[in-house]
Amino acid sequence: xxxxPSGSADAVxxxxxxxxxxxxxxxxxxxxxxxQDAKIIAVQYSxxxxxxxxxxxxxSWLMRLQxxxxxxxxxxxxxxxxxxxxxxxxIMVIYLLTALFxxxxxxxxxxxxxxARDMVFPYANMLSYWIxxxxxxxxxxxxxxxxxxTGAGWTLYPPQAVLSxxxxxxxxxxxxxxxSLIVFIIGFTMGGLNYVVxxxxxxxxxMTLMRMPxxxxxxxxxxxxxxxxxxxxxxxxxMMLFDRLLGTSFFMPAIVEMGEQLQxxxxxxxxxxxxxxxxxxxxxYIVALPAFGIVxxxxxxxxxxxxxxxxxxxxxxxxxxxxxxxxxxxxxYVSGMNPxxxxxxxxxxxxxxxxxxxxxxxxxxxxxxxxxxLTLPMLFALAFIVTFVNGGLTGLFLGNVxxxxxxxDTLFVVAHFHMVxxxxxxxxxxxxxxxxxxxxxxxxxxxxxxxxHFWITFLGTYAIFFPMHYLGLxxxxxxxxELGDTVFVxxxxxxxxxxxxxxxxxxxxxxxxxxxxxxxxxFKGREAGGNPxxxxxxxxxxxxxxxxxxxxxxxxxxxxxxxxxxxxxxxAEDFIPQTQPASGGAxxxxxx
Amino acid sequence: MAQSLDNSEFRPxxxxxxxxxFSSDQRAFKTASWGKAMMWIFLLxxxxxxxxxxxxxxxxxxxxxxxxxxxxxxxxxxxxxxxxPLILIAIMTFVLISSSGTMAMAVNxxxxxxRGRTAALMLATALxxxxxxxxxxxxxxxLISEGVRPWENPWGxxxxxxxxxxxxGFHGTHVTIGVIFxxxxxxxxxxxxxxxxxxxxxxxxxxxxxxxxxxxxYWHFVDLVWVFIFAFFYLW
Numbered sequence: 008x009x010x011x012p013s014g015s016a017d018a019v020x021x022x023x024x025x026x027x028x029x030x031x032x033x034x035x036x037x038x039x040x041x042x043q044d045a046k047i048i049a050v051q052y053s054x055x056x057x058x059x060x061x062x063x064x065x066x067s068w069l070m071r072l073q074x075x076x077x078x079x080x081x082x083x084x085x086x087x088x089x090x091x092x093x094x095x096x097x098i099m100v101i102y103l104l105t106a107l108f109x110x111x112x113x114x115x116x117x118x119x120x121x122x123a124r125d126m127v128f129p130y131a132n133m134l135s136y137w138i139x140x141x142x143x144x145x146x147x148x149x150x151x152x153x154x155x156x157t158g159a160g161w162t163l164y165p166p167q168a169v170l171s172x173x174x175x176x177x178x179x180x181x182x183x184x185x186x187s188l189i190v191f192i193i194g195f196t197m198g199g200l201n202y203v204v205x206x207x208x209x210x211x212x213x214m215t216l217m218r219m220p221x222x223x224x225x226x227x228x229x230x231x232x233x234x235x236x237x238x239x240x241x242x243x244x245x246m247m248l249f250d251r252l253l254g255t256s257f258f259m260p261a262i263v264e265m266g267e268q269l270q271x272x273x274x275x276x277x278x279x280x281x282x283x284x285x286x287x288x289x290x291x292y293i294v295a296l297p298a299f300g301i302v303x304x305x306x307x308x309x310x311x312x313x314x315x316x317x318x319x320x321x322x323x324x325x326x327x328x329x330x331x332x333x334x335x336x337x338x339x340y341v342s343g344m345n346p347x348x349x350x351x352x353x354x355x356x357x358x359x360x361x362x363x364x365x366x367x368x369x370x371x372x373x374x375x376x377x378x379x380x381l382t383l384p385m386l387f388a389l390a391f392i393v394t395f396v397n398g399g400l401t402g403l404f405l406g407n408v409x410x411x412x413x414x415x416d417t418l419f420v421v422a423h424f425h426m427v428x429x430x431x432x433x434x435x436x437x438x439x440x441x442x443x444x445x446x447x448x449x450x451x452x453x454x455x456x457x458x459x460h461f462w463i464t465f466l467g468t469y470a471i472f473f474p475m476h477y478l479g480l481x482x483x484x485x486x487x488x489e490l491g492d493t494v495f496v497x498x499x500x501x502x503x504x505x506x507x508x509x510x511x512x513x514x515x516x517x518x519x520x521x522x523x524x525x526x527x528x529x530f531k532g533r534e535a536g537g538n539p540x541x542x543x544x545x546x547x548x549x550x551x552x553x554x555x556x557x558x559x560x561x562x563x564x565x566x567x568x569x570x571x572x573x574x575x576x577x578x579a580e581d582f583i584p585q586t587q588p589a590s591g592g593a594x595x596x597x598x599x
Numbered sequence: 600m601a602q603s604l605d606n607s608e609f610r611p612x613x614x615x616x617x618x619x620x621f622s623s624d625q626r627a628f629k630t631a632s633w634g635k636a637m638m639w640i641f642l643l644x645x646x647x648x649x650x651x652x653x654x655x656x657x658x659x660x661x662x663x664x665x666x667x668x669x670x671x672x673x674x675x676x677x678x679x680x681x682x683x684p685l686i687l688i689a690i691m692t693f694v695l696i697s698s699s700g701t702m703a704m705a706v707n708x709x710x711x712x713x714r715g716r717t718a719a720l721m722l723a724t725a726l727x728x729x730x731x732x733x734x735x736x737x738x739x740x741x742l743i744s745e746g747v748r749p750w751e752n753p754w755g756x757x758x759x760x761x762x763x764x765x766x767x768g769f770h771g772t773h774v775t776i777g778v779i780f781x782x783x784x785x786x787x788x789x790x791x792x793x794x795x796x797x798x799x800x801x802x803x804x805x806x807x808x809x810x811x812x813x814x815x816x817y818w819h820f821v822d823l824v825w826v827f828i829f830a831f832f833y834l835w
Binding site for chain 1: 627641756761
């Protein structure tokens with residue numbers, strides 16, 4: 008390790024690539040609708056994802072109402088319940104979280120944080136959004152076709168997914184689900200290639216990989232993972248479509264349905280599970296890694312302190328990404344496998360806890376003796392750490408084969424994954440929106456409304472999911488439409504169920520405050536100025552706010568330092584932008 | 600501020616130097632353009648698609664309790680009074696591998712700015728590709744006429760037909776898409792779009808001769824995938 012003496016670090020290599028020529032839209036349509044500008048595409052992605060997310064929110068309400076008050080709502084019969092479960096899960100994981108983190112935040116932040124004018128292939132980027140929208144429309148169409156959407160559970164396990172006993176199994180439901188996923192993957196690939204190539208090849212002068220903000224590292228690694236994990240889902244979807252449409256037997260064993268022997272035979276349902284979870288487990292980190300990255304930047308900015316152990320944070324992200332490809336079968340302990348495999352997958356699963364714990368320690372150490380501003384982004388970031396640690400610890404339970412087997416398919420699992428990949432990333436999304444909304448719109452979100460939203464959401468989600476651990480330990484199964492009288496479930500469990508449902512309704516309703524805030528602040532919010540958080544990263548140094556087409560005016564920015572020069576001793580301000588030459592202040596960057 | 604243009608005196612050596620070069624500013628791959636980098640990463644992703652297809656096929660073949668049809672008999676042609684095993688597939692493979700040769704030559708001539716030869720060689724590549732797809736159609740027709748269906752076949756495990764049609768179909772689709780794009784790029788070369796810096800119809804960006812090479816990357820990949828399909832399907 009050498010500290011580059013200030014002075015000579017002012018030098019920046021000459022431009023290797025000539026400045027890009029941008030496509031300049033001429034009409035309103037090409038400017039705001041069929042836009043090739045990553046910033047507009049980001050907003051389109053975000054609005055679509057949040058809209059479809061609201062559908063998933065309402066579906067979760069309906070499920071909770073049924074669980075707390077079984078029989079009161081006649082229209083929530085068993086079939087509908089399964090359809091709600093399936094659509095809620097699929098929408099949240101893929102169409103909301105993946106699309107919002109990568110399509111929304113990725114599109115907005117990658118070019119701006121790296122000092123690029125736009126994504127490298129703006130046209131493919133535009134197509135990516137419209138294909139995503141098509142996927143969402145196909146998904147929503149499921150609600151309006153005969154038989155309704157599929158009720159196979161978000162994992163779509165065969166053979167039940169394509170049998171007539173499952174809602175949508177022999178109707179349109181499963182077909183639309185599979186088509187929608189295939190279309191989504193095609194659209195995502197177009198966007199994903201853009202994000203990866205922009206990060207690798209489209210950075211500003213002076214922006215080395217090890218000077219990139221952790222947000223970009225998180226989104227970049229997640230995108231690479233998505234490009235390698237979605238193929239497995241793609242293949243699984245294609246094969247299941249053939250099973251359903253052509254009568255092939257990839258996943259279908261010999262099976263008797265309604266007393267009749269079906270034409271299928273010889274297929275392997277376990278094969279589907281392997282393909283699905285080869286996608287499904289990396290998917291957890293596709294959602295988590297951008298959240299890790301964003302939360303690192305929020306904490307550093309709002310604690311006015313450089314991120315602790317930047318290089319370690321980068322390597323932790325990369326190592327988590329790599330490890331997540333060899334843990335998938337921990338979702339299949341109850342499917343049965345060779346004990347040696349169980350041992351292998353349990354071991355790799357527990358090893359992931361090491362880089363993850365490093366990240367948590369580094370967040371806490373960043374906060375340690377920082378100048379903590381309890382702004383809304385900071386509150387959400389702190390809430391994320393608490394929630395994530397909680398959800399991560401239960402992950403250690405479930406990663407062990409012997410502990411997992413009795414807990415599998417109980418509400419304990421539901422509590423675990425909602426804490427760790429539901430609530431935690433969504434808290435980061437909220438924090439990120441409060442943080443970057445001023446850059447996107449030029450106005451601040453309202454603070455009072457924001458605090459109401461934060462406290463209800465944070466405490467409320469805890470009230471929802473924490474009690475579920477106890478219900479799960481009691482053995483209360485997940486995916487049951489109605490429990491009826493069960494010996495091992497005491498009556499008090501139902502009181503808890505009612506409590507959870509009431510809290511779910513409250514938390515859901517609190518999101519109306521947030522949506523109102525988004526719209527109201529757009530017109531009435533306080534003017535933000537270019538850099539309201541006094542942050543160092545490039546997106547806050549744009550000549551205009553919101554950034555204009557091309558982001559940077561005539562000259563591209565030049566980067567002289569890392570993204571975390573906060574509270575540098577001797578500096579005039581408690582932050583030094585990345586565009587400030589070294590002669591403008593010392594740096595805490597450590598150069599290897 | 601009088602300094603050298605770079606901070607070479609602080610540059611690390613050895614493996615650290617490799618890492619420092621790779622992670623240096625602006626570009627990780629110093630010689631790759633955006634388009635070429637994109638194609639490589641896309642091909643990596645596509646490798647996973649074909650990898651999953653082939654793994655699924657191997658799983659099906661190894662786990663089925665029903666006997667698997669014998670490929671040398673199934674894929675034999677009756678020529679001159681006797682069955683010649685794998686003859687069609689040998690010709691198909693030869694044709695496709697040859698097309699990689701013409702493609703490589705097209706790339707070479709592209710960089711020499713020899714428009715006519717580049718376009719002609721690309722057309723030859725497309726022709727060989729189309730021949731491959733045509734012979735594949737012939738093979739499909741023959742098998743279908745013998746009773747092979749995605750859900751059943753006369754000789755054994757039904758997964759034989761399912762995986763065969765799915766994987767060769769998916770590969771054939773790749774070849775077909777490749778042929779279409781070969782024709783498009785060949786036309787652009789022929790017209791001199793890359794010399795005149797004419798803008799693309801959709802992207803409104805100027806094209807370069809590099810497109811020929813990027814096209815070639817895709818084509819060689821499709822070729823390479825075929826080698827694996829050939830080995831795992833016909834020779835196993």
